[in-house]
Structures are given as C-alpha cells and as structure tokens.
Amino acid sequence: MAKLDFFYEFASTYSYPAAMRIDDLALDYDVEVNWRPFLLxxxxxxxxxxxxxxxxxxxxxRYMIRDLERICEADGLPPFRMPKTFPAYSILPARVALCFTGELRAAFSRAVYDAEFAGGADISDTKVIGKILRMLGEDAAKLFEKVNTQPVKDLLRNETEAARKHGIFGAPAFVTADGELFWGNDRLEMAMEWAAKNGV
Amino acid sequence: MAKLDFFYEFASTYSYPAAMRIDDLALDYDVEVNWRPFLLxxxxxxxxxxxxxxxxxxxxxRYMIRDLERICEADGLPPFRMPKTFPAYSILPARVALCFTGELRAAFSRAVYDAEFAGGADISDTKVIGKILRMLGEDAAKLFEKVNTQPVKDLLRNETEAARKHGIFGAPAFVTADGELFWGNDRLEMAMEWAAKNGV
Structure with missing residues (x-):
C-alpha cells in the first residue's frame, strides 16, 4: 500500500483542516497515512x-483568520476560532501524540485540533489535554508522567529533526515514499495523488 | 455580471499560472475579470x-521551484523556468500593461509571463518586451516613450496603493466586488465562486 508521511504541528492553523480530512481522503486514494507530529x-x-x-x-x-473561516465553512467544520495564545505552546500534545501509534494517535490529534481551533482552548493546559485523554479512555496521569521521560523527549526532537532533513519549513507538510515534499493543506490532494502513483 | 479584480505582479511566480488560467475559468463562472498589475x-x-x-x-x-514545476505540468504549461534574475525588475512590463485595457492587457500580460517563466527571459529588457509588443501588432517605440510619462507612472503607483488598501501582501490576489480578499493561485476557484455568488 502506498504511504504518505503527514508532518503536522499542533499550533499550526492550516494543519487543522488537513488533519480533519486526511484520513477520509486517504481511503479514496488507497494511501496509508503516517501521522508525524513535530515542532515548528x-x-x-x-x-x-x-x-x-x-x-x-x-x-x-488577519488574512489567515478570514481564510480559515472560509475553509472551515467549506469543509463543514465548526466556526474557526483563534485560541487566546497564538501560536500555542504545543510540546505537551506533541509528546502525548508520540506516546500513541496508529488510529489512536490520529484520534487524539484530531481532538486536540478541535479543542484548539473550534473550542479556542489552550492546548498547553493539562486540564484540556487530560479531558481529551479521558474521552479516549486513556490514563492521563500516567501519560503526563511519561511525556517527561527522556525517550519521549528524544522522540519529538528526532521527529523535528527528521522534518528539517526533508526540507520542511512550514506545516502541514506531506512527504511521499520517494521523498517528494508538498507543503500546505492546499497540496493535500496533489500529495495523495503522487503517493498513490509513485508509492510502493 | 459579477466582477473580480485580479492583482498580479510580473515578477511573481505564482501569478504566472493564475494569469494563464483565469480567463478560461471566468467563462465557466460567468465572471468579468479586471486585470490589475501592481508592484510587490x-x-x-x-x-x-x-x-x-x-x-x-x-x-x-527551492520548494517553490519544485512546486511550480508540478503545477505547470498539471496545468499543461511548458516546463517551468526561473529567469536568471529573480525577482525580475518588473516596472517596464507593469507600466506597459497599464497603457492597455481589456483583452489586450490580458494578452500582453500572458505573453510576458510566458517569456519569463517558460522562456527564462529578462522582462526588464526592452528587447524582450519590444518583441512581445510587435507580436501583438503594437508600436513598441511609442509605448516605450509613453511609459516614462507622469500619468503612466502615477497609474502604477496608484494601483500599488490600491492593492495595499485592500490588505494585499502577496501576489496573485483576488478581490471581489464586496471586498473579499483571496490570496494565491490556490484560491482562484474560491474567489471565482465568491464573486459569482456575491457579485453585482
């Protein structure tokens, strides 16, 4: 099955609509998405x-906010809201996401984006992330300990370094198996098409 | 008929694919396009x-060049070429374009973009612009005199000021009759749709 790496940053506004639609789109293109949170x-x-x-x-x-209001409306997402602090301090959700794999990482990530850009919540707040974790049936206290361990810290550092090595300079970004880089929610379809055509 | 202002800069790479497809798209949406060159x-x-x-x-x-190579291929345009000097010094073609109106301004502008980003030509060179003018059946010598007159200089200055007043910070940009701003070749369809729905 063709693969596509999805590099996203929890503070990134345009990563939000991409995260909300990438898995549905992947079904259409028959592409496997690897969710890779990193720090911008x-x-x-x-x-x-x-x-x-x-x-x-x-x-x-100012334009970005208006643009995202229009995109959210077109995509059937709730009205776009900017969190009070922008960009959010995203280390906590990024590290939590890296404690998960597969579908759980994707579900957690979508919930974080929804809280942030539909709910206007502060995603650096353990109360906000804790609530999401409980909704997903996860042990928040255990995870908040785990995110402060060296292996998890290193994982996020390595993913951020991997993003830079791919030439990534913004989020979201998509990288195909043959190393082709696409930048921006606008390029998601193009990236999927490339992955489906040139993937392994 | 609904109207859409198309603000473009001759040195702008992403203005090029927008210029090459905007008039065809306008026919589909039944929108009248006002070509407005300005200086970024x-x-x-x-x-x-x-x-x-x-x-x-x-x-x-680096990413931009690769992205435009892919866009040009997808749009059926010749292979994308960066001119030797980037960004080009675009005052000459911008002023010449403002000496024309309607279909002639659009045709001249497309020819300049083709020379620049398919041919790699220097669009600040009077030989390059002169050749385009002769192809269009225009008197190059007369126009090269006209572009140095105060009214033409003022026209370009005013258009650039108008772009800034619309909140434009990059090119291409599209502004609808009700003042909605869209930025980038990626937003052309969205701008057309808005213009068609909300236009006078």
Whole structure:
C-alpha cells in the first residue's frame, strides 16, 4: 500500500483542516497515512523567526483568520476560532501524540485540533489535554508522567529533526515514499495523488 | 455580471499560472475579470523585506521551484523556468500593461509571463518586451516613450496603493466586488465562486 508521511504541528492553523480530512481522503486514494507530529519552533528559529509569521506580518495574520473561516465553512467544520495564545505552546500534545501509534494517535490529534481551533482552548493546559485523554479512555496521569521521560523527549526532537532533513519549513507538510515534499493543506490532494502513483 | 479584480505582479511566480488560467475559468463562472498589475516591491518593503521571501528563505525558494514545476505540468504549461534574475525588475512590463485595457492587457500580460517563466527571459529588457509588443501588432517605440510619462507612472503607483488598501501582501490576489480578499493561485476557484455568488 502506498504511504504518505503527514508532518503536522499542533499550533499550526492550516494543519487543522488537513488533519480533519486526511484520513477520509486517504481511503479514496488507497494511501496509508503516517501521522508525524513535530515542532515548528526550531524550524522557524532556523529561519530567524521568534514567533509565527502570522504574528510577524499582521496583514498576513488577519488574512489567515478570514481564510480559515472560509475553509472551515467549506469543509463543514465548526466556526474557526483563534485560541487566546497564538501560536500555542504545543510540546505537551506533541509528546502525548508520540506516546500513541496508529488510529489512536490520529484520534487524539484530531481532538486536540478541535479543542484548539473550534473550542479556542489552550492546548498547553493539562486540564484540556487530560479531558481529551479521558474521552479516549486513556490514563492521563500516567501519560503526563511519561511525556517527561527522556525517550519521549528524544522522540519529538528526532521527529523535528527528521522534518528539517526533508526540507520542511512550514506545516502541514506531506512527504511521499520517494521523498517528494508538498507543503500546505492546499497540496493535500496533489500529495495523495503522487503517493498513490509513485508509492510502493 | 459579477466582477473580480485580479492583482498580479510580473515578477511573481505564482501569478504566472493564475494569469494563464483565469480567463478560461471566468467563462465557466460567468465572471468579468479586471486585470490589475501592481508592484510587490513597496508592499514587501513595508513588511521589512528587501527582496522576495523565496530568496530570504532558501528552503522555501527551492520548494517553490519544485512546486511550480508540478503545477505547470498539471496545468499543461511548458516546463517551468526561473529567469536568471529573480525577482525580475518588473516596472517596464507593469507600466506597459497599464497603457492597455481589456483583452489586450490580458494578452500582453500572458505573453510576458510566458517569456519569463517558460522562456527564462529578462522582462526588464526592452528587447524582450519590444518583441512581445510587435507580436501583438503594437508600436513598441511609442509605448516605450509613453511609459516614462507622469500619468503612466502615477497609474502604477496608484494601483500599488490600491492593492495595499485592500490588505494585499502577496501576489496573485483576488478581490471581489464586496471586498473579499483571496490570496494565491490556490484560491482562484474560491474567489471565482465568491464573486459569482456575491457579485453585482
């Protein structure tokens, strides 16, 4: 089955609509999606940015919100909401996601995005993430211990490094088995098509 | 008939595929397109950039070329070529375009983009622009005089100012009659749909 790596950042607004539709789309294209959370912070820092470009360039930021309102409406998602702090501090959900595999990682990730961009919640808050974990039937207390262990920290660091090695400079990004890189929710269909045609 | 303002910059890579397909698409949506060339330079300067973000961020620049190669192939355009100087110095073609109206402005603009991104030509070169003008049956010598007159200079300055007033921060950009802004070749269909639904 053809494979597609889905690199996403929990603080990234455009990763949200991609996360909400990628698995349905993958069924249509018969592609297996590998959900790979990473941190954009170090990538942005390497580009000389201390925050999101949507904060650095206010006109771009204002446009982004309007654009996402339209995208959410077109995709049948709840009205788009910006969380109070943007970009969110996303280390906690990223590490939790890496404690899971397969369908559970995807379900957790979608729930985080829903809380953040439909609910306006602060995803660095253990109460917010704890509630999601309980909804999924997971042991929040145990996971909050696990995310502070070195193996989990290293895993996230390695995934962020892997993203950089693929030439990723923003999120979401999609990488096919033959190394082709696609950037942005807008390129999801193109990435799926490429994966289906050129995949193993 | 519903109207859509098409703001484009001759040095802008993503304006190229938009220019090549916008008039065909407009027929499908029954929308009237107003071609409005402007200069991104002053807009970028206001954002603190002295050149294209694709030069400032090399990974983004490399990705952009690959992305446009794929887009050109998907759209049935000739293989994408970067001109030797990027971004091109686009004042000459922008001013010439503003000497024309309607279908002639669109035809001239498409020819400039084709010379630049399919032919790799330098669009600041009067020989390159002169050849295009002769192909269109226009008097190049007369136009090269006209572009240095104050009314034409003012026209381009005003169009660039109009773009900024619409909140435009990149090209291509599309603005509907009710003031809705869409950015990027990726948003052309969405802009057309909006214009057709909400246009006068």
């Amino acid at each position: 912070g170090p990538v942005f820092k390497a580009q000389g940015w201390e925050t999101s470009p949507f904060n650095i360039y206010p006109e771009k930021g | 330079g002053p807009v970028f300067k206001a954002q603190g950039w002295e050149t294209s973000p694709f030069n400032i961020y090399p990974e983004k620049g």
